[in-house]
Amino acid sequence: MTPLLETTGLTRRYGSLVALDGVSLSVAAGARHAVIGPNGAGKSTLFALVTGSLRPTAGRIRFDGEDVTGRPDHARARAGMGKTFQHASLFTSLTVLDNVALATQRAAGLGMAMLRPAGRHAAVAEAAMRQLWLVGLAGRAATPAAALSHGERRQLEVAVALATSPKLLLLDEPTAGMSAADSARFAELVSSLGPAVTVLIIEHDLDVVFRLATRVTVLHLGRVLADGTPDEVRADETVQRAYLGDAALDDLFTEDAR
Amino acid sequence: MSTARRPRAVAGGALVVLALVPLLVSANVADMLTRVLAFALLAVGLDLLAGVGGLPSLGQAAPFGVGAYTAALLGKHVTTVGPVQLVAAAAAGAGLAAAVGWLLVRSRGTYFLMLTLAVGEIVHELADRWEGVTGGTNGLAGVPPITLYPGGAPVRLAGVLYWYVLAAALAGAGALWVVSRSAFGRTLRGVRDNEERMRSLGYRTFLPRYAVFCIAGAAAGAAGSLWAAQARFVSPADLGFEVSALALLAVVIGGRGSLWGAALGAAVVVLVREALSPQLGGRGPLVLGLVFVAAVYLLPRGFAGIRLRRPRSIA
Numbered sequence: 131m132t133p134l135l136e137t138t139g140l141t142r143r144y145g146s147l148v149a150l151d152g153v154s155l156s157v158a159a160g161a162r163h164a165v166i167g168p169n170g171a172g173k174s175t176l177f178a179l180v181t182g183s184l185r186p187t188a189g190r191i192r193f194d195g196e197d198v199t200g201r202p203d204h205a206r207a208r209a210g211m212g213k214t215f216q217h218a219s220l221f222t223s224l225t226v227l228d229n230v231a232l233a234t235q236r237a238a239g240l241g242m243a244m245l246r247p248a249g250r251h252a253a254v255a256e257a258a259m260r261q262l263w264l265v266g267l268a269g270r271a272a273t274p275a276a277a278l279s280h281g282e283r284r285q286l287e288v289a290v291a292l293a294t295s296p297k298l299l300l301l302d303e304p305t306a307g308m309s310a311a312d313s314a315r316f317a318e319l320v321s322s323l324g325p326a327v328t329v330l331i332i333e334h335d336l337d338v339v340f341r342l343a344t345r346v347t348v349l350h351l352g353r354v355l356a357d358g359t360p361d362e363v364r365a366d367e368t369v370q371r372a373y374l375g376d377a378a379l380d381d382l383f384t385e386d387a388r
Numbered sequence: 389m390s391t392a393r394r395p396r397a398v399a400g401g402a403l404v405v406l407a408l409v410p411l412l413v414s415a416n417v418a419d420m421l422t423r424v425l426a427f428a429l430l431a432v433g434l435d436l437l438a439g440v441g442g443l444p445s446l447g448q449a450a451p452f453g454v455g456a457y458t459a460a461l462l463g464k465h466v467t468t469v470g471p472v473q474l475v476a477a478a479a480a481g482a483g484l485a486a487a488v489g490w491l492l493v494r495s496r497g498t499y500f501l502m503l504t505l506a507v508g509e510i511v512h513e514l515a516d517r518w519e520g521v522t523g524g525t526n527g528l529a530g531v532p533p534i535t536l537y538p539g540g541a542p543v544r545l546a547g548v549l550y551w552y553v554l555a556a557a558l559a560g561a562g563a564l565w566v567v568s569r570s571a572f573g574r575t576l577r578g579v580r581d582n583e584e585r586m587r588s589l590g591y592r593t594f595l596p597r598y599a600v601f602c603i604a605g606a607a608a609g610a611a612g613s614l615w616a617a618q619a620r621f622v623s624p625a626d627l628g629f630e631v632s633a634l635a636l637l638a639v640v641i642g643g644r645g646s647l648w649g650a651a652l653g654a655a656v657v658v659l660v661r662e663a664l665s666p667q668l669g670g671r672g673p674l675v676l677g678l679v680f681v682a683a684v685y686l687l688p689r690g691f692a693g694i695r696l697r698r699p700r701s702i703a
Contacts, residue, residue, distance in 0.1 A: 181588065207590035215588075221581040224574075232578045233589045235571045241591055242599065243571040251571060294589055 132195065134159040134298055134328050135180065140189035142175050149175040151352040152189070157298070157345075160325040164339040165332050167349035168372060173332045174216070176349065177302050180330070181213050182206045194297060212296030216303045218283035220275045226286055227271040230258035233293035261289040265319060281312040288319065292327075299323070301331040305338050317341050340364070348372065399648075406554060410547030418546040419618060424658045425550075425557040426614035430631075431638040431654035432561045432647050433607025438636070439644030440568050441600040442580030443493065446501050447508030448635050450488075451481035451605040453515060453627020455612025457522060460531045460622040468542065470534035474556055474613045481609015482602050484511070489601035493594065508632050515624040527623025534617045553614045560610050565647055567603060576600055577645075634661070637676065641683045643690020652691045 135157040142150040150172040157163045167173050178184035180191060182203035191199045198206050207213075221229050231248070234257040235241055249255065262268045265285040270278065278286060284304060291299060301320070305313040317338050320329060333339045339346060339360070346363040348356040356366045363369055410418050430452050438444040455477035462473045488507050495503055515522045522528065533542040536552060543549050567573055575596045578586050583593050616622050625631075634657050642653030660679060665672025687693050 183584070202587075204587045204590050204592045207588055213588050215585070219582060219585045221578050221585065223581055224577055228574060228577075232574060232586070235574065236590050240571045241575045242595065244567045244573075245570060247566075247569045248571045248574045254571070290585075290589070 132159075133157055133192075134161075134194060135330065136192045137176075137180065138190050138192075140176070140179055140191065141187045142172075142179060142184060143187045148352055150179065150186075153349070153352070153354055155347055155354070155357075157328060157330055159297075159328055162320070162329045162342050162344045163331070164343035164346045165330065165349060166334075166336065166339055166346060167355070170351070171349040172352040173349055174302065175352075177213075177300060177332050181211060181300055207294065207296075210295075210297035211300060212291040212294050212298070213300040214284075214287045214291045214302060214304055216306060218280070218287050220283060220286060220290070222274070222276040224275060225271065226262065226267055226273050226275055226278070227255070227258055229275050229286060230261050230289050230293045231255060233290050234258045234261070237294050258293060261293045264292070264322075265289040266315075281308060284308060284312070284316070285319075288316075292323075296327065298328045298330060301329065301333075303332055303334055305333065305335050313338055403558075407551075410550050415546035418550045420658070420662055422546070422550045422553045422618045423615065423662070424655050425553045426611050426618065427635070427638070427658050428651040428654040429557045429560045429614065430608050430611035430635050431642070431650040431657075432564050433604040433611070434635050435639045435642065435644065435647050435650035436564050436568055436576075436607070437600055437604035438639055439646070439650070440573060440580065441576040441597065443597060443601065444501055444636065445504040445601075445604070446629075446632050446636060447504035447506075447511075448604065448608050449627040449629065449631035450508045450511040451484050451608035452612040452615070452631060452635075453511065453622075453624075454484050455481045455609030456616040456622045456626050457515065457528065457612075458609070459613035459616040460528045460620075461521070463531045463534065463616070464528065467538075468532050468535045469538055469540075470536055470543070470552055470613075470617055471556075473534065473617070474610055477613030477616075478560075478606040478610040481612065482606035484609075485602045485605025486598075489598055489605070493597040493601050505629070505632070508627070508629060512624055512627050512629070515627055522622075522624070525624060527621060527625075529621050531616060531620040531622070533620065549618060553618065556610070556614055560607055561647065561651065564603070564607060568647055572596065572599070634676075637680060641679065641687075641690055643687070643692025646690075646692030649690050649692030 133156040137153060137155045140150055140153045153176060165173055165176060175184065179186050182201060186199065190197060193206065194210060198209065221232065231254055235251065235254045238254055240251055240254060259268060259271065262271055265288055267282060267285055267289060270282065275286060305316055308316065313335060320342055323329065343360050346358065346360050347354060348363060348369050350372045355372055356363050356369050409421055430448060434445065434448050458477045458480040459473040462476055492500065492503050516525055533544055535542055543552065575591065579593050579596055586593050615626065638653035638657045639650045641656055642649030656679060657676065660675050661672045664675055668675065683690060
């Protein structure tokens with residue numbers, strides 16, 4: 131089966147600093163694919179390159195059978211990439227429902243409709259309410275987004291991203307700052323998504339990763355260190371060393387650790 | 389009366405009072421209130437742009453002035469029919485906005501403010517220099533009074549002119565209100581709050597920014613024609629920096645994003661400038677400055693922050 135998302139030789143340099151160095155990654159349709167790695171491994175850079183908020187220095191990105199390397203972020207979103215932000219990024223002066231409705235009205239092609247009152251587009255409001263039910267925020271629909279708790283904001287973040295009906299959902303450290311209970315609920319939410327949604331998750335919390343992921347890619351110093359099923363990756367010695375700090379120490383004291 | 393109906397009742401009452409004005413006041417006062425209405429349409433359009441769309445412009449005098457010149461030139465040379473002048477002026481304002489906005493709305497924050505200011509100054513300079521068309525610094529005098537329909541009698545009564553301007557300003561503000569409440573209005577608020585997030589949802593954010601810039605330009609142009617219909621004289625001062633600044637002041641006093649607040653703000657600005665200033669020996673700008681400071685301190689959300697409805701409890 132052809133992968134939904136495929137990067138080849140993806141590289142991003144900042145001057146002489148190489149943040150991402152020839153990363154080739156393949157995300158199968160329907161997968162729960164996690165990208166992990168220590169701080170500075172290039173996870174966030176990879177995320178930004180895939181979603182289109184950064185341009186690669188070299189390499190290609192194919193999504194859903196098309197080369198999207200040169201396409202801007204909004205075009206990639208319309209092609210079916212949904213994303214959440216590392217720090218909850220919402221429309222704080224709007225209500226919870228309006229936050230999600232911004233996504234559903236775009237999906238319905240009504241973002242520039244100027245005549246009917248926004249609330250009268252019944253399909254837009256219904257689709258938005260469905261997402262709120264799904265993430266457990268239906269009771270908060272009329273609340274201003276600014277009044278939500280941290281955990282609720284993360285839930286809303288996911289609802290907004292899902293409301294565009296993406297083929298690929300990209301989650302950037304979704305459980306950062308969440309309580310253990312919230313993280314568990316979040317993992318449940320992600321596993322409850324149907325096979326129509328492929329998930330690429332950048333995560334720090336290995337518990338969440340190993341509970342969710344069907345495939346794991348480990349990044350280290352901008353390169354792919356390991357790639358395989360969760361069990362394979364867990365058993366991998368180089369990965370263990372990277373996480374235990376062994377390899378990181380070597381990097382500090384030797385010219386070329388690899 | 390239930391609290392939910394109060395805003396509607398207040399709006400209805402305000403409309404009745406507005407409609408009765410010419411029967412209650414002198415011609416001079418009616419003339420001044422006509423200018424208030426024209427300026428209010430400019431301010432409401434600017435509020436849609438700045439308050440709802442997050443694009444504070446310091447150059448709205450440009451489409452306003454272009455609309456005023458368009459109406460005056462039409463009146464002198466082509467047609468005195470007011471509604472025709474109104475539509476042509478709105479189109480001229482929108483046309484100017486469409487021409488300069490293509491580049492302007494790609495800038496953000498202070499850059500946008502400065503670029504709109506620059507465009508305003510350029511158009512002002514143009515009005516000053518292009519004597520063949522604009523009459524230069526002398527302006528365009530002797531604009532004939534408008535007629536309400538082809539072949540109609542010239543409108544010379546201040547009260548009748550007031551009613552015409554009231555109807556036109558209400559229609560314009562009503563259209564802006566509809567736009568603000570639409571799905572497009574929600575898009576504008578989304579772009580104002582978090583443009584990056586909007587892009588991640590698949591919005592090409594240039595489009596709503598450009599569209600609202602053109603809409604505000606049309607409103608400013610229409611307001612310019614109403615202004616010219618009352619003044620029957622247009623000069624470069626009508627598209628000077630002061631007009632832009634006062635319009636933005638009206639939006640701030642009124643409270644950003646509510647539209648009706650901006651209309652009230654416009655009333656305060658024009659009344660202070662015209663009614664109070666002569667009695668204070670021309671110190672109107674000083675009073676406006678004090679009003680501005682007082683509004684910022686006492687009404688941080690402007691008039692729109694005064695609640696007619698008790699805030700709904702958060703469930």
